[in-house]
Amino acid sequence: MTTLPIIEDSLFGLDNLPYGVYSVDGSAPRVAVRLHDHVIDLGLLLGTEGDNDVFAAPTLNPFMAQGHARWVEVRAAIREALRGEVPQDALHRLDDVTLHLPVEVSDYVDFYASEHHASNLGRLFRPDNPDPLMPNWKHLPVGYHGRSASIVVSGTGIVRPQGQRKGPADEKPVFGPSTRLDIEAELGFIVGTGNAMGSSIAAEDAEQHIFGVVLFNDWSARDIQAWEYVPLGPNLGKSFASTISPWVVPLLALQEAKVSVPDQEPEVLPYLQMRQPWGLDVDLEVVWNGETVTRPPYAAMYWSPAQMLAHTTVNGAPTRTGDVYASGTISGPEKNQRGAFIELTWGGKEPVQVNGEERTFLEDGDQVTLTATAPGANGGRIGFGECTGRILPAR
C-alpha cells in the first residue's frame, strides 16, 4: 500500500479525476482514473464485486450505463479511497501505460455551434451570400451524423486521405491525396445514458445523461469537403478520422466551469430553452509542431451541449450509452482564437508562422495537439488529456 501525495495546482487533482481505459505490457484493457501523473486501476482500487464489475470492462460503457446516481457515488468513493492508502498494484505511472479509446462509440453527431466559425466558413465557402449564416442557424443547432468507426484515441497516426476535389481552375474533378488537410478543435460530449425511440431528453435533463467531456479533433480535408458537401453535407472530407483525448473529464468535475451561453437572439423555441447556465468555460490551445498557434475559447459557443442533446432527440430519435456528439469547431471572435486552420489562414491566403516557417494546411509529418483547462474547485484549474495526432503520408 502507498499514500499518494496531494499536489497543489495539479490539473489532475482530486477535483478532476477523469476516467480512461489503460493496459500495461499487453494486459487486458481495464478502467482507470487519473490522479496527477498516476493511472489508477479502478477495479483494484475499489474492487470488482457487484456493480463494480464494470471496472474490469475494456471500455467505460458498462459503467456509464449504470446511470447518473452511480457516477456520483463512484466519484465520491474514488475521492475517499485516494485520500487513504492505495494498493501498490493499482498504481501505474502515466508514461508506463497504453491508453485506449475509452468508449465504444455508438452514434456520433458533429455540430456547428460556434457563431464565429459558422460565419467564417460561410464567408469562405459561399462568398457570394450576403449573410454568412444560413437562415436556420440561430434557430437550431445545425449538425450532421459522422462515422463512429473513425473515432480514434489520441496518438493514433492519421493517414492523409485520398479523394476527389475540383478547384475553380479544374475542368473536371481530379483524384489524389488531399492538399488542404485541416483540423477542427472541438469538445466531444459522451452520452452515458440515452433515451428510447419515440421519447426525448429535455434540455434541463441533459445533465443526467451526459457522462463527460473529451477534446475532439475533427480532421477535415477541405478540398474533398468543398466538392462533395452539396446538398447532403460532409462525408469523405471528415469520415477518415477524428481523434479524442484518452481521458473523459466527468461533467461532475466541470460544475465550476458552467457559464451562460452568449445571448440567443431571436429567442429559441421552448424545447431549446435552458433554466440554468449551460455554457462551459473551457480554454483550449492548439499546438502545431510544438508551437501554440491558436487559443479557442469554448465559452464563446452559441449553442450549449444541453441544447444539442435536446435537439438531437426532440424528434424521438434514440440515443445510447457511448454516443458521442461534438461541438463543431470552437472559434472565438479574435483571429488567434480560431479553431481551424482554414479560418486561421483565411482559406490558405494568410499563412501563419510555425517554427519560423510560413504554413497554411497540414503537411506529412506534422503533429497537432489539443490541450485545455477549465476552472476547478477553490479557484484552481482542471485539465483535459492531450488530444494529439501526426499526419502520415497517403497510401
Place this chain on the structure above:
Amino acid sequence: MTTLPIIEDSLFGLDNLPYGVYSVDGSAPRVAVRLHDHVIDLGLLLGTEGDNDVFAAPTLNPFMAQGHARWVEVRAAIREALRGEVPQDALHRLDDVTLHLPVEVSDYVDFYASEHHASNLGRLFRPDNPDPLMPNWKHLPVGYHGRSASIVVSGTGIVRPQGQRKGPADEKPVFGPSTRLDIEAELGFIVGTGNAMGSSIAAEDAEQHIFGVVLFNDWSARDIQAWEYVPLGPNLGKSFASTISPWVVPLLALQEAKVSVPDQEPEVLPYLQMRQPWGLDVDLEVVWNGETVTRPPYAAMYWSPAQMLAHTTVNGAPTRTGDVYASGTISGPEKNQRGAFIELTWGGKEPVQVNGEERTFLEDGDQVTLTATAPGANGGRIGFGECTGRILPAR
C-alpha cells in the same frame, strides 16, 4: 425429422434462402433461414459446433464476420441439409415466430443514387436552379451518415416526429408534429466484412464484402428536412426511424439479378470503374394502406452498390461488420415508378388516389409496406421479406 416440400415458383425457395433472427414464445433470439413459409433454426439444422457457434448468436454479425468463403460454404450446407430430412425442432411456421432486427448496425450511410430521384428533389427543393442536379452528382455517389440506433425491423410502429419547420408563409419557425411525413423506398446493403482504417475496398472487390440486401424505408419528415438541411445535410428529418425487412437476401442469391447500370457519362474516376455489371434488377412495390401506389425499379439506379462501397472507403475510412448503407430513394423515369411520396405527389400538389381517397403525405394510422422480387435461377424469381411500418401519433 421431416422432409420439406419443394414448391415450384416460391419466392423463398432453395435459390433464395435469406437469413434472419427469430424467437418463439420469448426464447433467446437465434439465427434462422427462410424456406417458403418456414423459419428454420440454423443451429438446430447444421449444429453449433466449432465455427457454427455463430448460429446461436442473437444477430447475424458473428456469422457475417467469418467472411465470404464461409458464406459460400454455409449456403451450400443449408441447401444440402434442406434437401434431406430436417429436425422437427428446427422448424417453425413464419406466423408463429417473432422476427428481430437481423444485424447489429455499426455505421449507417444513406446515398442518393437515383438520377430520377435526385433530379426530382432538386426541382422541388431548389426550383430556381437551372440544373436540378448538383455539379458533383455524376462524379461521385453523394451520401451522408445517418443514425444507426434508429434502424428498426419491419413491423415496428413509427412515431410521428416533432420538430421545427418554416414554410414560405411562416415569419419564424414553428414547432410541432411533422405535417409532411414521407417514405423513401430503398435497398439496404449489409457489410459482412469491412476494411481497416487507412485502407480501402476496390469496386471490383465489393462482392467479397457485401453479405446481403434488405428492403429499406427511410422515413422522412420533409418539412423538418427542408428547414434544417443547409449546409450540413439531413439530420432530424431522417433520424427518427428507418425500417428494414427482417430477411437479409444473400448477395449470393442475386447473381441472376446483376445488370449493367445506366451509362455513366461523363466517365467516372478510375476508383469508381467496374469490370462487371453491378446494377441489380430488383422490382419494388410500395403498398399504401393495402393499395399499390408505385413500382420503383432498382435497375434504373445510376450508382451501383459496389461504387457506393468503394467511394465510402476511398479516403481510408474504416467499415465494419454490420455497417448498413442504403441506396437512397429508388425512382424510375415514370411517375408510377417514384419511390417517395413527395415525388409521386409532386410536393403534395398532385394527390394520388389511395382506396378512393386523395392523399399526399402520411396520416396517423397509415401503413406502408415495401415488397420486392428479383430474377432467380432457372427463370424463376426470388422475394424480399416485407418491410412495413404504421404511423403512430406524435407524443
